[in-house]
């Protein structure tokens with residue numbers, strides 16, 4: 001059966017092409033200046049033009065205000081917004097209403113108390129990104145290459161689609177899918193040769209492993 005793949009943190013045409021060729025169905029573009037994967041709106045706009053129909057272009061933001069989202073949504077061909085900060089369920093609803101785009105809300109998981117938070121968003125977000133919680137004091141709220149205990153979300157049911165993320169890589173994604181039952185997976189660091197530098201071969205290997213998993 002296999003899982004659908006999102007490759008996050010793309011910032012150049014070569015790796016966009018590699019992700020599309022490998023069969024990724026979501027491409028993430030990070031608009032967060034502290035990130036090594038940050039892209040300008042102008043650059044993202046150019047990268048999104050050549051993405052084929054059927055592959056979703058996801059704009060990742062962290063506690064973004066309307067001014068930033070107004071620019072991203074009007075100047076690029078973005079298909080979905082990923083909220084990766086401490087946005088409330090009300091903010092998720094506002095973003096959906098204002099831009100008419102589907103919203104994916106990221107939830108950081110470290111323990112059972114975080115899993116309980118998922119319920120607050122499951123009725124309002126179009127998708128959930130169930131990710132590892134960033135360590136205290138980390139510069140980035142995501143993209144840290146850290147896994148959480150997958151048993152915390154094993155065979156859970158939520159009333160909206162969800163994606164598993166956090167520390168996934170070509171050599172552990174099949175096991176993560178098997179254990180959690182995830183139908184969608186997201187990766188950033190695990191397909192990089194250095195922070196922010198994607199690797200075509202790792203992208204292909206990750207997609208192949210996720211697609212073959214059951």
Ligand SMILES: O=C(O)c1ccccc1NCC(=O)[C@H](O)[C@H](O)COP(=O)(O)O
Nearest residue numbers: 008035142143144145166167187188189
């Ligand atoms: O990737 C980033 O640099 C980033 C920066 C700020 C907020 C979120 C970020 N990434 C979020 C993602 O969707 C990552 O793909 C996800 O956290 C998994 O990352 P990784 O563990 O590195 O595969």
